[in-house]
Amino acid sequence: MAESTLVIIKPDGLQKSLTGNVLTRLSETKLVIVGAKIKSVSRGLAEDHYRHLKDKPFFEEIVNYLMGHYHTNRVMAMVYYGEDAIQKVRKICGATNPEEAEPGTIRGSFGRITTKGIYENVIHASGNTPDAEREIKLWFDPDEIVSETLYPTKEISVSNKQKKRVWT
Numbered sequence: 001m002a003e004s005t006l007v008i009i010k011p012d013g014l015q016k017s018l019t020g021n022v023l024t025r026l027s028e029t030k031l032v033i034v035g036a037k038i039k040s041v042s043r044g045l046a047e048d049h050y051r052h053l054k055d056k057p058f059f060e061e062i063v064n065y066l067m068g069h070y071h072t073n074r075v076m077a078m079v080y081y082g083e084d085a086i087q088k089v090r091k092i093c094g095a096t097n098p099e100e101a102e103p104g105t106i107r108g109s110f111g112r113i114t115t116k117g118i119y120e121n122v123i124h125a126s127g128n129t130p131d132a133e134r135e136i137k138l139w140f141d142p143d144e145i146v147s148e149t150l151y152p153t154k155e156i157s158v159s160n161k162q163k164k165r166v167w168t
C-alpha cells in the first residue's frame with residue numbers, strides 16, 4: 001500500500017553532520033520525498049510530538065533533546081511517500097535503543113545512550129499509519145507537501161484578502 005511517513009533527523013544528527021549519511025541510507029528505499037524543511041522545535045511541538053510518552057520518566061529529557069538543548073535547535077523534517085513507506089524507513093532506522101539496533105542501521109551506526117540514559121538515536125520515523133497521519137499534520141502545513149492526495153484539506157480565510165489551506 002502506498003503511504004506516507006514522517007522522518008525527522010534529530011538535533012544530534014544535524015550537529016554530527018550526519019544529514020548526508022542519513023539521506024543516502026533512506027534513498028535506498030526508492031521512496032519519494034514530498035516534503036522537507038529545517039525547523040527549530042518549540043516546547044509545544046516537542047511535547048505534542050511525544051505526547052504518547054508523557055507518563056514516562058524520560059519524557060522531559062526527550063522533549064529537551066528534540067528541542068535541541070543538548071545539540072542544536074534544529075531538526076530536518078521530511079515526508080516520504082511510497083509503497084510500505086513506514087516499514088521500509090523503520091527497518092533502515094533500526095531499533096529505538098541504539099545498543100539493540102542492528103549495526104548496519106542508522107541508529108545502530110550513529111546512535112548512543114547518554115549518561116542520563118536517554119537514547120540519542122539520530123532519527124525519528126513514524127511507527128504506524130495513524131501515527132504517521134497525526135505527525136505529518138502536526139509538522140507540516142498542506143502547502144508544504146508536494147502531493148495533492150495525501151490527506152483531505154480545506155481553504156480558510158485568514159484575513160479579507162488572504163486564504164490558507166489547512167488539514168480538515
Ligand code: ADP
Binds near residue numbers: 058095118119
Ligand atoms: P521510536 O522513536 O523508536 O518510535 P518511542 O516513540 O517509543 O520510539 O520513543 C521516542 C524517543 O524517546 C526514542 O526515539 C528515544 O530517543 C527516546 N526513548 C524511548 N524509550 C526510551 C527509554 N526507555 N530510555 C531512554 N530514552 C528512550
